[in-house]
Amino acid sequence: MKAAYFKEHGGSDKIVYGDYKDPVADGQHAVVRVRACALNQVDMLLLDGRFPPPEGLPHVNGCEVAGTLEGLDKGVGWLEPGQRVVVFPGFSCGTCEFCLRGERTVCLRYGYLGAHKDGGYAELVRVPAANCLALPEAISFEAGAALPLAFLTSWHALVAKAELKPGQTVLVQAAGSGVGSAAIQIARLMGARVMTTVGSDDKIAFAKSLGAEHVVNYRTQDFVEEARTWTAKRGVDVVVEHIGGETLERSTYALTRLGTLVSIGSHDTHWGRLDLRHVYSKNLRIVGTNLGSIVELRTILDYVADGRLRAVVDRAFPLKDARAAVQYVLDRKNKGKVLVIP
Ligand SMILES: [Zn+2]
Structure with a gap:
């Protein structure tokens, strides 16, 4: 062959x-x-x-x-x-x-x-x-x-691991990726509200067409600030994270109290550090999942x-x-x- x-x-x-x-x-x-x-x-x-x-x-x-x-x-x-x-x-x-x-x-x-x-x-x-x-x-x-792979990973992350509820807010990293484009749709199907990030303005309309309510260009905007504004300073309930590095750390800053970060990949780097004060004082859940x-x-x-x-x-x-x-x-x-x- x-x-x-x-x-x-x-x-x-x-x-x-x-x-x-x-x-x-x-x-x-x-x-x-x-x-x-x-x-x-x-x-x-x-x-x-x-x-x-x-x-x-x-x-x-x-x-x-x-x-x-x-x-x-x-x-x-x-x-x-x-x-x-x-x-x-x-x-x-x-x-x-x-x-x-x-x-x-x-x-x-x-x-x-x-x-x-x-x-x-x-x-x-x-x-x-x-x-x-x-x-x-x-x-x-x-x-x-x-x-x-993309749909199944995102489905398991949001439905099984994060136990997403209708009305909750979700930050999906990288709408242009396979997992990102799947996670936006699945979160919407579950009745959640979605914000997402893109690396270029030409992906904004695409992300909105999938159901994202708020789209942030991470190269020109601060997604943590945008998450705070979008949720009236509350922070989001769930982050779907698959980038690693600084994106992982900053994703925890975008979470509200009792929020859940689901780690489903490490596309930029396998490493990431966390400010543990955010993790324990906000009672965050950091959950890994695959497939x-x-x-x-x-x-x-x-x-x-x-x-x-x-x-x-x-x-x-x-x-x-x-x-x-x-x-x-x-x-x-x-x-x-x-x-x-x-
Ligand atoms: Zn076995």
Whole structure:
């Protein structure tokens, strides 16, 4: 098969499009013919070596895949060859303490499609059969590929972790990102009010179209001051944070008493410091989360199929142009998801 892979760490120029070993199905794994694969920030960390692929190089990135079932073993009876599927990207063992508690995203042997195994920047990808969900006809492959990581992470962060309530106020960092564009919609669906940040004025209308009430250009405005003004000096109830560094620290200043910061990524830096006086005196909750459950992904598919949530696809590149697609994301040009199409 053809794939876009890398043999050494670095920038987008390290991505090579060419022949790659064909994946093989077995009793527990299916092979999916990739019809669309979305790019993520984690791809960039894998590529530049900040999060080196655990199985070493060469490596194929791509954790969000929609496609059709191709290779299939007789052991997986509920799946049909040719069926449209979207792939739940998390792998878990099912037997460790945390899996047995129903908390599979903190499995001791947790892994991601496209990180711990080769992913979807390819014509074919091997995935655990149990991770395949039927993709409703109402959802295109392109939209389906834009859902599994960004929507699921934001859903779990807001609904399960922050326990968002109608009428609460939410600050979503980086509306232009996949998780940001999903979090704005999910918070609105839950009946919350949303403010968000963008890095350029041309993303303001985009952020408002997703349902954000107040949009702040973080390069020219102070989002902490804006949050105070927007909430009549109260502060927001919830922050969805995935940038790290100073943004993490300042996000806690934007929170009201008893507020919750949900950390779902570290796209600028893995590090951040906190003024602990804010944390204890305001009784803040700082909660980490990654991904969510298969059931939550199925719920999201239902909402997208009936139009109450929408996948936000900015651009699709042919797989052979994966290098340009990656550079587009690295340059932060995207408003929503960027895809590669084999
Ligand atoms: Zn486990």
